Amino acid sequence: MTQSGRSDGATALAMMMAALASGDVRIIDLTQTLSPDFPSIVMPPELGQSRPFRMEEISRYDGRGGGWYWNNLSFGEHTGTHFDAPIHWVSGRDRPNASTDTIPAGDFIAPAVVIDCSAEAAEDADFLLTPDFIKGWEVKHGRIPPCSWLLMRTDWSKKTDPAAYQNFDETGQHTPGPSSSAVKFLLRERDILGFGTETIGTDAGQAAHFQPPYPCHYYMHGAGRYGLQCLTNLDLLPSVGASLIAAPLKILQGSGSPLRVLALAPRLPAGKHHGA
Amino acid sequence: MNDTIQRPKRKNPILKTREPTLPPDRRSRNAHGLTRGAAIGRFELQYCVACGKAQYPAREACVECLSIDLEWRQTSGDGELLSDTILRHSQELYFRERAPARFGLVRLDEGVTVIAHLDHRCGQAPQRVRIEAALDRSGQAALVARPAQEKPALSDDPKLRDMTSDPRFRKILVTDAKSAVGQAMVNAALDAGADLVWAGHCEPWRNPPGWSAIAALPKTHLVPLDVTDTRSVNELAAELGFKVDIIINTAEHHRTFGLLNHRGVDGAKGEMETNYFGLLRLAQAFGPVMRARGADGPTSAVAWVNLLSVYALSNFPAHATYSASMAAALSAAQALRAEMRKSGIRVVNVFPGPIDDEWNQLQLPPKLSPAAVARAVVDALKGSMEDVYPGDIARDWLARWRDNPKALERELGQ
Numbered sequence: 001m002t003q004s005g006r007s008d009g010a011t012a013l014a015m016m017m018a019a020l021a022s023g024d025v026r027i028i029d030l031t032q033t034l035s036p037d038f039p040s041i042v043m044p045p046e047l048g049q050s051r052p053f054r055m056e057e058i059s060r061y062d063g064r065g066g067g068w069y070w071n072n073l074s075f076g077e078h079t080g081t082h083f084d085a086p087i088h089w090v091s092g093r094d095r096p097n098a099s100t101d102t103i104p105a106g107d108f109i110a111p112a113v114v115i116d117c118s119a120e121a122a123e124d125a126d127f128l129l130t131p132d133f134i135k136g137w138e139v140k141h142g143r144i145p146p147c148s149w150l151l152m153r154t155d156w157s158k159k160t161d162p163a164a165y166q167n168f169d170e171t172g173q174h175t176p177g178p179s180s181s182a183v184k185f186l187l188r189e190r191d192i193l194g195f196g197t198e199t200i201g202t203d204a205g206q207a208a209h210f211q212p213p214y215p216c217h218y219y220m221h222g223a224g225r226y227g228l229q230c231l232t233n234l235d236l237l238p239s240v241g242a243s244l245i246a247a248p249l250k251i252l253q254g255s256g257s258p259l260r261v262l263a264l265a266p267r268l269p270a271g272k273h274h275g276a
Numbered sequence: 277m278n279d280t281i282q283r284p285k286r287k288n289p290i291l292k293t294r295e296p297t298l299p300p301d302r303r304s305r306n307a308h309g310l311t312r313g314a315a316i317g318r319f320e321l322q323y324c325v326a327c328g329k330a331q332y333p334a335r336e337a338c339v340e341c342l343s344i345d346l347e348w349r350q351t352s353g354d355g356e357l358l359s360d361t362i363l364r365h366s367q368e369l370y371f372r373e374r375a376p377a378r379f380g381l382v383r384l385d386e387g388v389t390v391i392a393h394l395d396h397r398c399g400q401a402p403q404r405v406r407i408e409a410a411l412d413r414s415g416q417a418a419l420v421a422r423p424a425q426e427k428p429a430l431s432d433d434p435k436l437r438d439m440t441s442d443p444r445f446r447k448i449l450v451t452d453a454k455s456a457v458g459q460a461m462v463n464a465a466l467d468a469g470a471d472l473v474w475a476g477h478c479e480p481w482r483n484p485p486g487w488s489a490i491a492a493l494p495k496t497h498l499v500p501l502d503v504t505d506t507r508s509v510n511e512l513a514a515e516l517g518f519k520v521d522i523i524i525n526t527a528e529h530h531r532t533f534g535l536l537n538h539r540g541v542d543g544a545k546g547e548m549e550t551n552y553f554g555l556l557r558l559a560q561a562f563g564p565v566m567r568a569r570g571a572d573g574p575t576s577a578v579a580w581v582n583l584l585s586v587y588a589l590s591n592f593p594a595h596a597t598y599s600a601s602m603a604a605a606l607s608a609a610q611a612l613r614a615e616m617r618k619s620g621i622r623v624v625n626v627f628p629g630p631i632d633d634e635w636n637q638l639q640l641p642p643k644l645s646p647a648a649v650a651r652a653v654v655d656a657l658k659g660s661m662e663d664v665y666p667g668d669i670a671r672d673w674l675a676r677w678r679d680n681p682k683a684l685e686r687e688l689g690q
Contacts, residue, residue: 036502036505036507036508037508039481042479042481042482046531048540048542048543049542049543049546051542051545051546052504052505054504054505054506055506055507056506057506161480162479162480162481163480163481163483165481166481167481168481168482168483
């Protein structure tokens with residue numbers, strides 16, 4: 001059986017590579033480009049600030065280094081498309097294996113389901129994903145499998161105007177996210193691996209006023225689970241059946257990291273569109 | 277403002293842009309006593325402490341009693357125009373290009389006689405005039421005889437305008453137009469007759485009070501500019517650096533953490549990124565292209581204004597890291613001044629005391645209104661000052677710092 005087990009794995013991988021080569025399995029990039037212009041998280045000015053992405057040339061085939069081009073980068077851990085580790089939040093501080101360097105690598109590849117809230121988010125920037133909405137989705141697409149990423153599609157990533165993407169007024173940010181009860185439901189009833197969004201945080205823009213404040217951070221990380229934010233191209237994913245490769249940089253005691261998020265998804269039957 | 281300065285014609289693009297020439301720029305160390313006063317808009321003369329006599333030009337010892345106990349004191353500048361003449365020829369390129377020019381001999385009430393540039397509104401000798409010390413395009417003090425009674429702007433004289441950086445008809449970049457001071461600066465520049473203002477702004481999702489009104493002003497063009505982002509600075513310089521006549525760097529990052537009250541260096545880094553590295557990025561991107569236009573007609577590139585802080589002189593421990601970043605910025609600004617001067621472009625450093633904004637909430641009055649800071653900048657540009665200390669606090673600190681820097685250090689730390 002050892003022989004055949006090994007052979008099964010090899011076969012599966014070979015089939016996978018063949019499927020990738022043929023296009024039966026597509027790779028969809030869910031990552032925003034890291035650039036100085038991409039909006040970064042806004043905190044009250046008197047608090048500590050996350051530095052935005054910045055790039056300084058070391059040399060560009062010039063006197064600073066004859067034949068080569070390279071840069072020094074600087075940015076906060078939570079910049080661009082990024083991963084939140086459990087120790088990012090106080091509720092997750094005592095979880096074992098909860099920083100970017102200690103999270104089991106097996107968690108970096110996992111299935112994902114996509115709940116399409118784009119129509120609701122277009123209608124209401126403060127739209128909240130609720131347990132009822134999730135259950136309604138399950139009627140159509142089936143129960144969320146355990147240890148899956150739950151990706152909340154809002155099409156927020158299509159807002160290329162940074163002001164519209166951040167969507168501030170005098171009362172703060174207005175962006176969609178999960179309700180407190182939805183986060184509890186997803187953890188306790190569905191055992192999800194993590195929550196992913198297209199907006200600048202896993203929590204809604206107004207989540208500072210929720211109970212508890214920032215419930216997605218509070219409960220998700222308290223349970224040792226993860227977050228992904230500033231995702232894009234969620235509209236290209238099927239509601240069920242995709243898998244994510246989402247591996248943060250291996251930063252010592254890192255609370256998160258920008259990363260490349262790749263989705264593997266089956267090729268669509270001709271004439272079929274995702275998200276329908 | 278009057279009508280002696282007409283709107284210049286547009287540049288003829290087939291003619292070579294002229295190279296800047298400068299007035300003779302070497303002075304003795306003693307003569308720089310005059311420069312020290314002129315830099316902050318004061319006319320000071322050298323006096324003998326022993327016998328009380330004023331003397332000009334400055335010397336090593338008193339011409340009257342040979343005492344070497346000399347000091348510089350502010351003086352009224354009132355005097356009598358004894359004679360006037362017209363310079364029609366000079367071996368100096370700078371004066372050749374500006375001939376004919378009027379000069380006069382003025383007998384100051386202090387008893388010394390000086391040679392001075394003559395304001396066109398001064399009639400022929402003899403008559404009462406008032407001497408001012410102005411900075412010429414070399415950054416040296418030059419004496420100017422002005423009408424005794426009125427006090428017209430230096431820039432209203434067609435010849436003396438050359439010593440100023442008058443905003444009239446010029447194109448001005450305000451690097452951060454979103455802050456309270458930045459908004460006031462845009463308004464003041466337009467009021468002073470600027471042709472247009474490029475209003476730099478970053479983080480487009482922030483919409484502070486007043487910003488929408490600034491953005492809607494005619495003659496104001498919003499341009500994305502984040503001085504912490506090299507790419508952003510370089511892009512804007514590439515796009516319009518060759519049109520900028522005056523840069524007013526209002527970009528500032530101010531935290532009030534002290535040195536030990538806030539763990540880590542991240543707040544301090546934020547201040548350095550904007551206040552020091554921001555200036556460096558702007559200098560590297562805009563400096564060279566502005567230097568190429570130092571003599572580009574009546575609306576040449578002419579001035580670079582840095583909004584610093586009086587805390588740059590001596591650290592104010594309550595705002596420790598901010599003070600340090602401003603000291604770094606001042607040091608860089610001095611180097612920038614040396615580099616830009618060769619092209620006749622004046623670097624004006626502004627050292628306000630506490631401005632009435634959210635970061636100085638806990639400072640006691642008097643505090644400077646943003647509009648007062650902006651007015652001080654415009655006044656400096658219309659005149660010839662290169663170091664500006666607007667408001668009572670700034671002037672008080674300057675006086676204490678000049679008198680005894682050690683005492684000021686101790687006083688600020690108490």
